[in-house]
Amino acid sequence: MTIGAPILEVEVLVIGLFVLMVEAFFERIDKRTLAFAAIFGLAAVLAASFFLAPAPTDVATTGFWSFYTADLLAIFFKRFALVTTILVLVMMVDYAPVVRQSVHGTTHQSGLGEFFALPIFTCVGLMWMASAIDFVMIFVSLELVTMSFYVLVSFTRRNPATLEAGVKYLILSALSTGFLVYGITWIFGVTGETNLARVTAVLADPALESGPALFGMVLVLVALGFKIAAVPFQMWVPDVYQGAPTPVTAFLSVGSKAAGFVVLLRVLQPFFMMPQMVKALTIIALLTLLYGNLAALPQTNLKRLLAYSSIAHAGYLLIGVVSFAGEAVAYYLVAYLLMTLLSFAVLVVVANQTGDNIEDFSGLAKRSPFLAFAMLVAMASLAGVPFTAGFLGKFYIFDAALRQHQTTLVVVGVITVACGFYYYLKVVRAMYWDGSSIDAPVPVSRLSRVTMTAMMVAIVVLGVYPQPILNALK
């Protein structure tokens, strides 16, 4: 039995509406049941994504299939979005007590239903984004994702830091949207098309003056730079990541970034024959690598550290993009998903007891050996210790860059990896070497324990046996 790829989004949408409806009409139930139902539903959709009917391969000129594609890249990132959302929902269940304290409402669980429903709608947006092959479609699905993030980031609005993060995210995101629309207008003005394949065809004509289209593309690049947090468009990242509710930060740093990279890979295709584009991207990648890694060195707050680390990883991913290595980028994103979400999952649990500064992790190895070990695996993978997914990801990226003779990028990349070892291992040192005044063990729910174990196993297994991911795009 097979189903069509567009059905997947409809299914996820139905799950989201279902959660909203139950939330609205059944006040008495434990709202966490909704999260479990959503997790179960999304897992079912994930399973269904392995039984897809082949989509039409030739590009239609009008109608549905001129906006939507179901190629391997799209299917891969649809699964990616689903897995991310499931893991974020697991984190949100752990985070529920914090939400209750900082949302107004009549009952003690007010606001939780919306907190669980919004990520599902974000997931739909991410899935549509993965399939978008038309600028109109890219724009509307990107806006769906951004709009739900506006709400999610400022969700715990009694906390002033969250409000500040929400306003910053709103204003800078709106600005980047403006850049995106303006860029698309220029490209449309030159080519008269919004479909990426037809834009490519028009641009291939040597008689066409490519300057204005290139200008439009630069504007689009600025907008996507905001989404993937590349330097010099990263200024919102540290404050927003620190102020937003932790599961939302995790979602933002994985989901939003991955979607940005898919769109980047697709949008750049018509423009890669132009050497100026490659040069611009190389410079952005270099700046991102240096800024992210160097600014992470003095951080004492773990959420802020992870924010800078997310900028740094955008740099490595950009090396992959510059080197035309789609598979390496996809593998790196999977590794990034696992290690980032694992560290945020541990952070949510530990922050419930103490706080999100690095010193709050002191002596975690004694308080909860399991959490400390999970964090150790995540940090080792983020830093790029061999036999973890993070190491292989960097390896593939540098390998692709060497094949394209991007020596500067590789040299800077390797140096910044060494930087990374310092600040990631700072967390490990706090957990295993520093003493702590608190001796109470940290409680971990069974669901989180199972999820964290699964992520740890996946990090190690993919670090040794990467073929499943690499084959998924062939």
Place this chain on the structure above:
Amino acid sequence: MSPILFWLFAFVMLVFGAAVVINRNPIASALSLVVCFMGLSALFISLDAFFIGIIQVLVYAGAVMVLFLFIIMLLDLRVEERRKINLVAFVGGLAVAFALFVQICFVVDQLGAAKQAFPSLRAAKMDDVHNVGLLLFTNYNLPFQIIGVLVLVATIGVVVLSKRELR
């Protein structure tokens, strides 16, 4: 259309466009902006472009409402009125406006069509609202549906973020 009407609306637009800049009170500026847009939409309608005319009013009415909200939220009206004219900003603004004017003159001069006299159109029969709707619901159906989801998310967001504590 009657040239008198064109000159009338063009004059209204120019006067109120200038009023947007000259007024010291931000609310008076915003209101002048509304009148300016009304004049523009009247020009569109007199060219038989009804859809663009209506959209001009609807969209800009919304945009100006947002502008009002921002004025009330972020600006202190009394301080704005008492503020002195910043000479550097004044001269700079004038220079930019002048540069834009020169550029427009230059472009119009280059444009062959601007000097040509076109025969007047017969009564337009194009059903533009119908055509836009048709395109939106056939070819652009998928993005249109996604915007539906987007509006749903925005609605949830408004409820969540503006809900007050009931006691």
